[in-house]
Amino acid sequence: MAQTINQEELKLNLEQFTGTEHYYEHQTIGRHNLLLTDGCQYLREKAKCFWLYDLICSYQYKLHREPFQVWILKNIGKKGWNIVAEDGNKKQLAFQRISYSDFPIQEGVTLYLNDGVVMLPSEY
Numbered sequence: 001m002a003q004t005i006n007q008e009e010l011k012l013n014l015e016q017f018t019g020t021e022h023y024y025e026h027q028t029i030g031r032h033n034l035l036l037t038d039g040c041q042y043l044r045e046k047a048k049c050f051w052l053y054d055l056i057c058s059y060q061y062k063l064h065r066e067p068f069q070v071w072i073l074k075n076i077g078k079k080g081w082n083i084v085a086e087d088g089n090k091k092q093l094a095f096q097r098i099s100y101s102d103f104p105i106q107e108g109v110t111l112y113l114n115d116g117v118v119m120l121p122s123e124y
Contacts, residue, residue: 005046007104013046014039018122026053026118032060039120040111047104052083056113059085059094066093069113075106 005013017039024041026034034057036044044050056071063069063085070086081101085094103109112119 005104007106010043010046010104014043014120015122017042017120020119020123023117026050026057028054028057032057032064033116034060034113035117037117037119037123039123040118043109043120049103051101052103052111053118055083055096056085056111056118063093067115069093071111071113071118073101073103073108073110075103075108081108 017037020037020039022038022041023035024037026036026044034053036053040053044053052073066087068088070088072082072084072086074082074084076082076097080097080099081103083094083096083098084092087093110121112121112124114124
């Protein structure tokens, strides 16, 4: 049986990532694969949120000319979750609402995408 990680432990561990030593490929069927830093790989594995990186990949056909993107996953209570992509200057590039997620960090997460590499803000 897979061991789950609690929200507080996950948040604490994510804060420890600064920079990266390795890059991990997140492949999808489309042509826009992503590279993940150590912190994003950790998040993907521990939070079982492969779907989040798939979603980011799915928007790259439209956003691939934006070299820097901020991806914000935010819990909106009973209405589900909002996922917003911005350009770094608060200009919205994409928006999607999902009705349910078992994402373990209740307030959500912010990720940066810089030239095809997804990273935690602390790794930027």
